[in-house]
Amino acid sequence: MKHRIVVLGAGYAGANAAGRLAKRLHPTGTEITLVNADPEFVERIRMHQLAAGQDLLPRSLTDVFAGTGVHVRLARVTAVDAERKTVDVVEADGPGEIAYDTLVYALGSTAGTCGVPGVAEHAHDIAGKQSALRLRASLADLAGGGTVLVVGGGLTGIEAVTEIAEARPDLEVSLAARGGLGDWLGDKAQGHLRKAFDRLGITVHEHTDIASVEQTGVVTADGRTIPAQVTVWTAGFAVHPIAMATTLQVSATGQIVVDDTMRSVSHPDVYAVGDAALAPGASGTPLRMSCASGVPSAHLAADVIAARLTGRQIPPNKIGYTAQCFSLGRRDAILQWVTPDDEPKPSAVIGKMAVRFKELICKAAAWSISHPTLMSPVRRRHAVPAEEALTIAA
Numbered sequence: 001m002k003h004r005i006v007v008l009g010a011g012y013a014g015a016n017a018a019g020r021l022a023k024r025l026h027p028t029g030t031e032i033t034l035v036n037a038d039p040e041f042v043e044r045i046r047m048h049q050l051a052a053g054q055d056l057l058p059r060s061l062t063d064v065f066a067g068t069g070v071h072v073r074l075a076r077v078t079a080v081d082a083e084r085k086t087v088d089v090v091e092a093d094g095p096g097e098i099a100y101d102t103l104v105y106a107l108g109s110t111a112g113t114c115g116v117p118g119v120a121e122h123a124h125d126i127a128g129k130q131s132a133l134r135l136r137a138s139l140a141d142l143a144g145g146g147t148v149l150v151v152g153g154g155l156t157g158i159e160a161v162t163e164i165a166e167a168r169p170d171l172e173v174s175l176a177a178r179g180g181l182g183d184w185l186g187d188k189a190q191g192h193l194r195k196a197f198d199r200l201g202i203t204v205h206e207h208t209d210i211a212s213v214e215q216t217g218v219v220t221a222d223g224r225t226i227p228a229q230v231t232v233w234t235a236g237f238a239v240h241p242i243a244m245a246t247t248l249q250v251s252a253t254g255q256i257v258v259d260d261t262m263r264s265v266s267h268p269d270v271y272a273v274g275d276a277a278l279a280p281g282a283s284g285t286p287l288r289m290s291c292a293s294g295v296p297s298a299h300l301a302a303d304v305i306a307a308r309l310t311g312r313q314i315p316p317n318k319i320g321y322t323a324q325c326f327s328l329g330r331r332d333a334i335l336q337w338v339t340p341d342d343e344p345k346p347s348a349v350i351g352k353m354a355v356r357f358k359e360l361i362c363k364a365a366a367w368s369i370s371h372p373t374l375m376s377p378v379r380r381r382h383a384v385p386a387e388e389a390l391t392i393a394a
């Protein structure tokens with residue numbers, strides 16, 4: 001019987017893991033199934049562009065993986081039983097069950113409310129395609145002079161607020177940040193960010209905690225009211241509750257705790273990658289939710305699984321950051337160089353050159369998904385009997 005590898009989620013992490021596994025393992029001994037709810041690959045790192053009115057290229061997962069050896073199964077995962085090694089799904093024709101020998105959990109993340117009242121009811125988010133499209137419709141409904149507030153001073157908030165301000169210069173656009181604007185960046189990047197916000201006419205509410213969101217705006221922790229017809233919440237991401245409901249060891253936030261081979265610390269036949277995993281970074285601090293670490297974590301997990309199944313040496317974990325690259329609308333961007341553990345260096349690339357870098361990164365990320373078996377050399381090895389593999393790869 002073939003070794004059944006089931007990958008849950010075809011985002012940046014899951015799709016890369018499945019493609020890489022298909023390159024590493026010979027199909028005579030292994031069977032790779034990729035399960036995803038959406039029939040298309042969703043370019044999450046462009047959701048602010050989708051919300052601001054731009055259209056994205058559709059990429060059908062079935063087409064992308066045709067002929068690669070990866071079987072795409074369009075289904076919504078509802079539960080994982082890590083003891084019975086089964087996944088409950090709902091497909092077009094009803095509920096079903098998928099059994100696995102090795103599981104790669106890559107269900108990603110969604111918008112988090114940070115426990116703030118009113119976020120779920122009154123705020124928009126750009127964590128996924130449907131929510132980005134809802135925001136797009138609400139922005140289109142706003143007449144000139146309408147007010148938009150983006151909450152969250154991180155990379156997603158900055159990308160969202162600048163994209164909206166550039167696309168709709170007729171609106172009054174503002175950002176609420178818990179800290180100072182871009183205060184984690186180096187001086188050069190921070191200075192450029194402030195100039196860009198001035199140029200785009202974005203009002204910034206710095207050092208502002210939001211206590212609640214209402215239909216007409218937000219109330220801050222110190223009792224002020226910031227009016228907004230449209231509020232966009234980018235202050236945090238949360239993982240799907242599926243892992244939390246299993247016997248897998250998860251963090252307080254519900255991410256699956258993995259070792260530095262992306263393997264669950266509680267269940268050796270389960271791997272977690274991307275946003276769904278709590279994985280140690282370069283200096284031991286957890287990797288942040290990002291493609292920058294999600295994609296390499298997927299490659300590593302696939303290589304480790306292949307090594308363990310074929311009795312080869314486990315590859316080392318070399319995941320580290322090099323840059324934070326973020327757009328400021330379509331005509332401006334910042335590339336902040338960082339250390340492997342994500343600390344900013346003094347140097348940064350700004351303006352047109354950073355725009356080119358940013359586009360290159362987004363295109364390369366999508367290209368690696370749409371060409372799953374082209375990125376690195378194909379070495380399809382045969383799985384060896386479990387006892388033999390264990391002896392060699394231990």
Ligand SMILES: Cc1cc2nc3c(=O)[nH]c(=O)nc-3n(C[C@H](O)[C@H](O)[C@H](O)COP(=O)(O)OP(=O)(O)OC[C@H]3O[C@@H](n4cnc5c(N)ncnc54)[C@H](O)[C@@H]3O)c2cc1C
Nearest residue numbers: 009010011012013037044076077108274275289290291292
């Ligand atoms: C607007 C925005 C901009 C960003 N910009 C950057 C950036 O510039 N650089 C960067 O590094 N990161 C960026 N990020 C973060 C990055 O998008 C995420 O870290 C990345 O998408 C995580 O990849 P993933 O594969 O773990 O999860 P996802 O990309 O979320 O993929 C998860 C997949 O699982 C599927 N899925 C979820 N639940 C189920 C279920 N129950 N059943 C079946 N399928 C399911 C989803 O449909 C999806 O295909 C940005 C995020 C946003 C929202």
